[in-house]
Amino acid sequence: MKKMIVSVTFLSMCVLGFSQGGTQTIPSVDLKTMDGKTINSSTFSNNGKPMVINFWATWCKPCVLELSNMAEIYDTWAKETGVKVIAISIDDTRSMARVAPFVNGKAWEYEVYIDPNSDFKRAMNVPNVPHTFLIDGSGKIVWQHTSYADGDENELYEMIKKLAKGESIK
Amino acid sequence: MVKPFLLFLGFMMLQQAVQAQFDIAGGSITGNFKLEAQTYQEDSMIGAEKVAEKMRSNSYMNLKYSNGNFTAGIRFEGYLKTMLGYDQGYDGFGLANRFASYSGELFEVTAGNFYEQFGNGLILRTYEDKDLGYDNSLDGARVKIKPINGVVITGIIGQQRLYWEKGEGIVRGVDGEFSLNELIPGLDSSENRFILGGSFVSKFQADEDPLYILPENVGAGAGRLNFSRDGFILNTEFAYKGQDPSADNNKIYKPGSALLMNTNYSQSGLGIMVQYKWVDNMGFRSERGAQLNNLNINYLPAITRNHAYAFAAMYPYATQIDGEAGFQTEIFYKFKKETLLGGKYGTQVTFNYARVHDIQRKALDSLTVIGQDGTDGYKTNFLSMSDSLLNQDINIEITKKLSDNWKVILTYQHLDFNQAALQGHGGMVNTNTVIADISWRIKPKHTLRIESQVLFTDKADFAIDSLHSVKIKQDYGNWAMLVLEYSVSPHWFFALSDQFNFVSIDDEIAKNTFKYVHNGDDFHRNHYYTVAMGYSKGASRIQMSYGKQREGILCVGGVCRNVPAAYGFNVSISSTF
Structure with missing residues (x-):
């Protein structure tokens, strides 16, 4: 245990020691559209405006709460900042057939893709859902957040507004 | 309390590091890690045991280097020692996964450990799930070719991970997927969308059986069709497997087969899903003798709802690879705002029904x-279904926003669970469960969530002797639960919860019989309390809890593991960088 604490602390110091490049971009992974077509994540874009990539699953209560809460204000967000939300469902073969009726049944307006074997989740280093990434206009990952508590969407929106104005969010 | 403090210190430093993706020769290194530790105290009432090490820990760290089209990654895993409830074969610390891959315009090549799924996974799916301690990655090579738009061909070869070793068998496979609308001129603008796919997988393991001549190469094939039009989607796949005598099927020579059909229709505010599945003798592993969750080559999804609430998931159904026939249907409907049932904010209703039987087998x-x-074991007709009910789950969920600050989710579930057939003990368990999940936003950023659940099992006749029987509660009887969760966005989270087992006892005979059925324990009025807190910032999170964990089965995506009763302190830290 002690060893682990030491190595974790050491690693975090190493990480701190490196220059903060912020160069991580979206990796190229094949996903499925809700009707089964293959689409590559490298094609994600929003014409130079900010983008949110949210990992969720139909069986994950906090994920559904987050996307439901965001759905209520998504119109306003899009109008004010041009932001686009892409929801990546990690439902596998067991529940992926639920995704389309689930999303449409709730009348969500996000772009939704399915990651049935969690390939994209692994490539983006997501340990658990929900997990949210904020991407700037040039395709760089500039901020991320794990888990969800009621009201977290306000923190996210503050960041989106800054990005839309061209400010740095650091 | 020193350990949690040190962990917290480490964590505070780490969350500083979030987004510190750094450059090496123009590329970048990213990754994540999770560390979980649990102490074990004894509690004979709930069956919790202590361990000689006092505490145990599971951890992992992924590191990935990417530069242009090139990616390489490693994963360290540590189980010192493996936490109770996970497969103890993982004990140890080391490099569990490493790979390098290159993706060009035409093809993508991976060497080392990789995860792959052909179609719905009926004949090939390698994946990992840390919550289950599941990892059946292939170690070998994969090539993915995209010669023209609409065509993807994948070829794989390798051996599967078995704890810190590899399984004996060699797995080889090829899959092709063809999007007809992109391939056939004139179809590109059609509203009918067709995708066809086919795959073949074969495994090799030498035959050293003293008694039987076993096939050393076992092949399996699958074909699939995906059709969609105007909100309607049909996805179906049929799989067939050659002779494969194994520990799964008691060494019978009968070939296996499976059919999966998913259809759904949806439009704004309405969604309907229907699933059908038939499975016969489809266990497929890269070693004949492999058991538990080891060395599975394929994945057969359970088509029942993956419940999120504890009591709705108390008796989880897992696919019976030897044979099952079942269906599931689910309807999602949103009553619009400003209607009678919709009210001011609209009302969301979800109805779900699933039923699974055994297949028919004739001598x-x-x-x-x-x-x-x-x-050959037995004879069965394709799509046959026997009278033996394995699982029936009827549930309805209503989500309603009452005001700007109040929200409620109500759930009712009726379950018929054939415990004798599925878990090898007891009889039929019939439960009725009611759940109320209420959220109250006290002020901006501050929310209290109150979750109350209650589960009742039916009473069943238990024969005391040839003349007398007594009615006693099925399995462990009734349960109640209360969870209070207070969150302060965006960082803090506090929770208190208690699960409580109660059995309504009619008289002394019933009481003693119940005690007898449970080997002397009456499991009566046991409390399972937990206190927990969490702190998250950006992509890092720390969570601590103290309390008692009920013995049960944890399932993710239809794959399950037994969780033993536990009592103690748990801490987990995770971060993505």
Whole structure:
């Protein structure tokens, strides 16, 4: 245990020691559209405006709460900042057939893709859902957040507004 | 309390590091890690045991280097020692996964450990799930070719991970997927969308059996079709497997097959899903003798709802790879705002029904018992269904926003669970469960969530002798639960919860019989309390809890593991960088 604490602390110091490049971009992974077509994540874009990539699953209560809460204000967000939300469902073969009726049944307006074997989740280093990434206009990952508590969407929106104005969010 | 403090210190430093993706030769290194530790105290009432090490820990760290089209990654895993409830074969610390891959315009090549799924996974799916301690990655090579738009061909070869070793068998496979609308001129603008796919997988393991001549190469094939039009989607796949005598099927020579059909229709505010599945003798592993969750080559999804609430998931259904026939349907409907049932904010209703039976098996002849090793085992007709009910789940969920600050989710579930057939003990368990999940936003950023659940099992006759029987509660009887969760966005989270087992006892005879059925324990009025807190910032999170964990089965995506009763302190830290 002690060893682990030491190595974790050491690693975090190493990480701190490196220059903060912020160069991580979206990796190229094949996903499925809700009707089964293959689409590559490298094609994600929003014409130079900010983008949110949210990992969720139909069986994950906090994920559904987050996307439901965001759905209520998504119109306003899009109008004010041009932001686009892409929801990546990690439902596998067991529940992926639920995704389309689930999303449409709730009348969500996000772009939704399915990651049935969690390939994209692994490539983006997501340990658990929900997990949210904020991407700037040039395709760089500039901020991320794990888990969800009621009201977290306000923190996210503050960041989106800054990005839309061209400010740095650091 | 020193350990949690040190962990917290480490965590505070780490969350500083979030987004510190750094450059090496123009590329970048990213990754994540999670560390979980649990102490174990004894509690004879709930069956919790202590361990000689006092505490145990599971951890992992992924590191990935990417530069242009090139990616390489490693994963360290540590189980010192493996936490109770996970497969103890993982004990140890080391490099569990490493790979390098290159993706060009035409193809993508991976060497080392990789995860792959052909179609719905009926004949090939390698994946990992840390919550289950599941990892059946292939170690070998994969090539993915995209010669023209609409065509993807994948070829794989490798051996599967078995704890810190590799399984004996060699797995080889090829899959092709063809999007007809992109391939056939004139179809590109059609509203009918077709995708066809086919795959073949074969495994090799030498035959060293003293008694039987076993096939050393076992092949499996699958074909699939995906059709969609105007909100309607049909996805179907049929799989067939050659002779594969194994520990799964008691060494019978009967070939296996499976059919999966998913259809759904949806439009704004309405969604309907229907699933059908039939499975016969489809266990497929890269070693004949492998058991538990080891060395599975394929994945057969359970088509029942993956419940999120504890009591709705108390009796989880897992696919019976030896044989099952079942269906599931689910309807999602949103009553619009400003209607009678919709009210001011709209009302969301979800109805779900699933039923699974065993398949029909007939003896080969009058001299051979069903499932006799060394024979074809039994006869069955394609899509046959027996009268033996394995699982029936009816549930309805209503989500309603009452005001700007109040929200409620109500759930009712009726479950018929054939515990004798599925878990090898008890009989039929019939439960009725009611759940109320209420959120109250006290002020901006501050929310209190109150979750109350209650589960009742039916009473069943238990024969005391040939003349007398007594009615006693099925399995462990009734349960109640209360969770209070207070969150302060965006960082803090506090929770208190208690699960409580209660059995309504009619008289002394019933009480003593219940005690007898449970080997002397009456499991009566046991409390399972937990206190927990969490702190998250950006992509890092720390969570601590103290309390008692009920013995049960944890399932993710239809794959399950047993969780033993536990009592103690748990801490987990995770971060993505």
